Amino acid sequence: MTRAFAITLNALGLYAVALVLAGAFAAQLVLHELPCPLCLLQRLQFAVLAIGPILNVRFGPRPSHYALSLLAAVAGAAFSTRQVLLHILPGDAGYGTALFGYHYYTWALIGFAAAIVLLAAILLFDRQFEQGAAAEQPAPGAFATSAVWLVIALTALNVISTLLECGFGACADNPVVYELLKRQG
Amino acid sequence: MEFTALFLAITIVMVVAWFGRRPLALALFAVVLAASVATYLHHATDALKLSF
Numbered sequence: 001m002t003r004a005f006a007i008t009l010n011a012l013g014l015y016a017v018a019l020v021l022a023g024a025f026a027a028q029l030v031l032h033e034l035p036c037p038l039c040l041l042q043r044l045q046f047a048v049l050a051i052g053p054i055l056n057v058r059f060g061p062r063p064s065h066y067a068l069s070l071l072a073a074v075a076g077a078a079f080s081t082r083q084v085l086l087h088i089l090p091g092d093a094g095y096g097t098a099l100f101g102y103h104y105y106t107w108a109l110i111g112f113a114a115a116i117v118l119l120a121a122i123l124l125f126d127r128q129f130e131q132g133a134a135a136e137q138p139a140p141g142a143f144a145t146s147a148v149w150l151v152i153a154l155t156a157l158n159v160i161s162t163l164l165e166c167g168f169g170a171c172a173d174n175p176v177v178y179e180l181l182k183r184q185g
Numbered sequence: 186m187e188f189t190a191l192f193l194a195i196t197i198v199m200v201v202a203w204f205g206r207r208p209l210a211l212a213l214f215a216v217v218l219a220a221s222v223a224t225y226l227h228h229a230t231d232a233l234k235l236s237f
Contacts (some may be wrong), residue, residue, distance in 0.1 A: 008186045037228045040188045051214050054202045068214055075218065079225055087231050148203055154209055156196045162188040170189055 001125035006061040007144060009122060010053040017050045020111060020155040025161070027104065033096050034165055034175040038083045042108040047155045049115060054151070060137040061128040070119050080105045097116030103159035127133045153180035187224055194220065 001009075008053060027033055028064050052069030056062070083105035087094040094103045102110075122128075140148075165171065169177030194217050202210040 002220075021205060037188070038225075041221065041225050041228070044188070044191055044195065047192070047199075048214075048217060048221065050200055051195070051198055051210070054199055055207065055210060058203055059207055064211070068211070071218060075222060082225075082229055082233075085235060086231065089234060148199075152196060152199045152203070155192060157200060158192040159189055162192055163186075166186055166188060168186050170186065 001122075001128050003061060003128050003131055006122065006125070006128035007140070009059055010056040010061070011144035011147040013053045013118075014050055014057075014144075014151050017046055017053075018150045019156055020046050021151070021158070024104070025057060025157065027097070027099075028161070028167075031097055032082055034178070036095060036174060037171045038079060038086075039095070039104065040171065041043070041079045042083070042105060043158065045072055045079060045112070045158065046108075047151070047158070049071040049076065049112075050151045054148050057140045057148060058137070060131065063123060063129065066119050066123050070116060073112045073115040073119065077109060077116065080109035080112060084109055187227075191217065191221060193223065 021043065024035070024046075028035060049069050049072040049073070052065045052067075055065040055068070059065075083095070086104075087103070093103070096103055101108060116144045163169070164178045165175055169179070172179075194213070198210060198213040198217055201213055
């Protein structure tokens with residue numbers, strides 16, 4: 001795997017994270033389902049997952065950048081596993097709406113597990129690292145640059161969204177209204 | 186409020202990773218990851234009704 005191809009794969013990974021963040025927003029806005037604290041933590045870990053690929057696009061692929069994403073994915077998998085276990089007993093309807101038979105936290109667990117496997121797989125290809133850390137990294141193309149800015153924009157939108165949802169206090173365990181809009185209304 | 190702060194921190198780390206120095210981005214990443222784990226531990230208070 002060449003360095004350029006690895007960067008393209010990292011850009012695709014960023015688009016995948018952007019898709020997850022956009023999908024979470026779609027569920028929140030279309031279905032009017034506010035994310036709970038554990039749901040927000042999983043959304044947060046998907047955003048943290050994107051920092052490794054951003055560094056790979058900017059500075060070139062390095063094992064340490066992939067390690068950052070692996071750490072984020074493991075933490076995200078732990079958070080989503082806890083929420084799966086909270087609702088695992090028979091008769092528990094789960095939290096929120098199910099999508100294709102699974103709740104969002106189950107999809108999140110599948111997503112984080114897939115990320116761990118894909119990151120391990122891409123680390124198998126040593127040629128992407130051969131140019132060395134001291135070599136000058138060519139400027140990223142429009143495809144990769146767009147991916148980076150898309151993820152940054154969606155993460156920034158979450159700053160506004162969580163501020164509206166939680167207000168200036170602690171987030172409710174089962175939020176049903178936007179705290180900041182309720183106070184102003 | 187803690188989630189707003191965390192998402193803001195992640196946005197800053199991303200911008201630093203894109204425009205700034207690599208060691209600073211790595212250090213900020215460590216801070217954000219530690220803060221998210223601490224937030225998780227703060228919220229994970231309900232006992233899991235499981236038997237292994």
